[in-house]
Amino acid sequence: MPAVGVKVSRVRARQLWMVVGMWERALSSERLRGIGAGPVQGLFERPVLRVFWDLARAGELRALEPGQGRERTLPVATLRIVRDCLGIMAGLVVPEGTTVSLPVVEQPEPKAVVRVEMLGEVYRGLVELAAGGPLERDGKTLSFEDRTRLLAMVCLVLDTGARSGELAALRLDDLPPGRRTVGLRRRQQKASPNRAEEIAELAGVAPSSARAVLWGQGHRLSESLRRRVEAARDQLEPLPDTEWYALRPGTQVALRRWFEVRERLVEPLQGGRNALWVTLVPTKAGPPGITLRPQGLTQAFARGMTALNWVMAGRPGWEPMPIRMEQLRRALTPEPLPVPCTGTSK
Structure with missing residues (x-):
């Protein structure tokens, strides 16, 4: 790719450089070997672009292997980024007036959520898992600390509907004295596609049209429709920075047990120790007890739910649980408390 201004x-x-790296790996593959010797605009001819997209979508152009519990195929959000970067690159190297057929990223149907009737079984299974002895299968061990942390995580997800990033961002300060409530910093933005249905209803358009505008793909829509969506977006009240949720007694118990484990882990550390979730074993980032990052949190959740499925397999009425947190959190729609609860609970 030539240097351009x-x-x-x-x-x-960073995203553009990521896609440049993907092109380098694609051009080294059997399917596109030799293509890179030609003019750079040849990369955006339909047959070449189709092969690139197939490889990218399948996860064949990843720089790193996905973590445990994560699918190899690229998620839809990443595919949208790749497509947008391809559009920018094409605009720089393809002669003006030439049509480039960029891939279409379809909005997938949401994956099936956990049935509400199963949530009680999930909780009881996790309590049993947390209280049991060492768990090992296929050479993988789920420690007592891992199980205690998992139970606290799942309880908070069920009480708040937190996304993985929101859960990972929790600090001790988000649990007021008494720990009967939690303050969750929501990460939805005013123009987020997560609010597409709300915006679509306000604008009087289809949700798919609203999503296209919000994702920057509204160039195929009429100017008047785009303006209606943008006007509706601007009319929305911003979401509160923090929402407060009541914690069930079972969640309070799970958190108390996690705090006992957590205290032992962070005690030897110097400096800030305010993160709610911390690592259990040494990692490249440091010793046990340092802040657990969002990726580590999703991996811990996937590992724990896999173990829960092992333990519960064959029990009457048990349905295998998904290893993605989204499918669990969408099973319920917890209502936030009407007023902030930052004082001491009585």
Whole structure:
């Protein structure tokens, strides 16, 4: 890719370099070997672009292998980023007036959520898992600390509907004295596609049209429709920075047990120790007790739910649980408390 002068944000620049790396790996593959010797605009001819997209979508162009419990195929959000970067690149190297057929990223149907009737079984299974002895299968061990942390995580997800990033961002300060409530910093933005249905209803358009505009793919829609969606978006009240939720007694018990484990882990550390979730074993980032990052949290959840499925397999009425947190959190729609609860609970 030749050097060009185009002004983009730092985030977009990193994304563009990511796609450049994907092109390098694609051009080294059997299916595209030799294509890179030609003019750079040849990369955006339909047959070449189709092969690139097939490889990218299948996860064949990843720089790193996905973590445990994560699918190899690229998620829809990443595919949208790749498509947008391809559009920027094509605009820089393809002669003006040439049509480039960029891939279409379809909005997938949401994966099936856990049935509400199963949530009690999930909780009881996790309590049993947390209280049991060492768990090992296929050479993988789920420690007592791992199980205690998992139970606390799942309880908070069921009480708040937290996303993985929101759960990972929790601090001790988000649990007021008494720990009967939790303050969750929601990460939805005003123009987020997560609010597409709300915006679509306000604008009087189809949700798919609202999503297209919010994702920056509204160029195929009429100018008047785009303006209606943008006007509806601007009319929305911003979401509260923090929502407060009541914690069930079972969640309070799970958190108390996790705090006992957590205290032993962070005691030897110096400096800030405010993260709710911490690591259990040494990692590349440091010793046990340091902040658990969002990726580590999703991996811990996947590992724990896999273990729960092992333990519960064959029990009457048990249905295998998904290893993605989204499918669990969408099973319920917890209502936030009407007023903040930052004082001491009585």
